[in-house]
Amino acid sequence: MTHEENLKTPEDTPSSKVDDGQKSKTRRWLGYAIGVAVFALALYLLYRALSRYDWPELVAAVTAVSGAHMLAALGFAALSYLTLTGFDWLALRYVNRPLAYRKVALASFTSLSIGHSLGLAALSSGAIRYRYYSRWGLARADIAKLIVFCGVTVGLGLAILGGAALLVAPEIAINALGLSPAVARLIALVTLACPVVYLLMAAFATGAIKIRGHRLEMPKLRLAVAQCVIGPVNFAFVAAALHQTVLSVAEISYFPIVAAYVSANVATIVSHVPGGLGVIEAVLTYLLPGEGLIGAILVFRFVYFLIPLCIGLVVLGSSELFFARVRPSRVNRDQSA
Template identity: 45%
Template sequence: MLRKFVARLLITAAIALAAWLVYRALRRHSFDEIMSSLAQIPMGHLLAGIGFVFLSYFCLTFFDTLAVRYVGRELAYPRIAIASFTSLSIGHNVGGAALSSGAIRYRFYSRWGLSVEEVAEIILFCGVTVGLGLATLAGLCGLIMPAGVARITGFSKTGVLLLGTACLLASIGYVLLAHFFQGSLRVFRWSFELPTSRIAAGQVIVGTANFLCVSACLHQLLRAFGSPSFLDTATAYVGANVTAIVSHVPGGIGVLEATIAFLLGSSASIGALIAFRAIYFFLPLPLGLISLSVAEFVVHRGGGRSPASNAKT
């Protein structure tokens, strides 16, 4: 009886948390604003945007897949995908991703036999993958369209080319370092065990693919209010995302809107950003909370036994 009570209490708490998170995020915009913004977007663009959201979260599952392989574990992909989606759909809204999504990752992976140290390595690995994706996409935008990036950022064209080259060299250098240098890389007080070159290359690919999908989602929505190019949108999103990460604002609320509206120079973009937040942040959140609630319920119904025996080293 006590276990059933605890399980029900956890589910109730999860539902309450979902309601609070949605309220906190939505209080900046009225229901009429959200519905009006969504109504201005053609159905084809809206569906395409939602499709790119699903592709983004699909790419994110490979962050964890590579990370689990990096720590020398073997887990079935469906398990990794559930842990990844649940942790990130909640972490994106709560903010402080390393702590919020990291805590949820630990809830899942510890049940499957991974140690605290291994989960910490997975969290760090995924953080590095995010950085590689941002750097690579920023580099590509800078080298492919330096004039456009210079206009958006205010840098000189030469400065954009140099920055773009530096970003790409950082990503390429990471892969080369992983290939030629086997062992731990020490940066100040932190020590980082380098992955194999195949895993490092995979990080660059899936990291970049994820941000391309997110940028494509935003671009589809912005097209209903103007005609920005995809690279303009990607550049603005990369800049906004870096700002949101540095600020640690939950879900980047306010930071994303202000940065992109400033960089793209159009107040009409706020309507698209409201719609973007609705489908990229709010839509996955209830699904992630349901997933977490079900996982907690199953564990408690089973007496708290961990399926660690199914995790193979």
């Protein structure tokens, strides 16, 4: 046996290379199966969303919204998805695994454009995030922390924007829920106090915090501040997109729409209904009765859910094909080395 043969490690043997190739092929086919399952479920939900309406209703709802309001709604929706990439960008710094922005944007848009319609965001968008970030070297623990960080950013955004809207436009809670002005104000202040407590914990907490047996590592203060800025900005853009479609059928100011949408969003998260189908309509028409908002909400669904869903499916399929071509070539190079 030569000196070079003695230096070979078990990983260098032909059998280990075959095993690596077999594992790579298994992971690739598993990825195909996951991609097909997500694609099929998304198409079903798309059909389910559209089948609730007759074709004349769809045409009438879309044509009732002026071109200017439609373009504005599309612009605000695009700004929301652009802002959402900041959630992942901050989360990657939280886990000390920063990536190039183009990768962050790809993973964020694909996972959220599909996850918003699939529901159960922690599972649907989380699974798609895992597909991307695991390819780029993140461990499972890091991806789990990233998903939790993004979820906290969502909660902070809802709390800050919802509390502010409740202070500015308390008539939603007063009229629809029968609350007194004092109680509505108290709820707003308690809601706004939650982000303040979060910032104080980020500033002064040392080490991890245990919540029901789970360890939560607080982010650095600058990341927590960034969360408290970018979270409400995202929902402000979403509410602005909805407001633009509503303006075509009713003269309602912005903050009542914000308060109603935040309430509808919370109901959607609690119910886990895919895309909030029926939930958003029910909550908004209850909080803003007599305004004939169904057509405007339907157009909002097109703008914020269905159009991004279609784009996200195309991007997911294209990226899966790209990674499927790249990985075998890398495996072949490794085996021939």
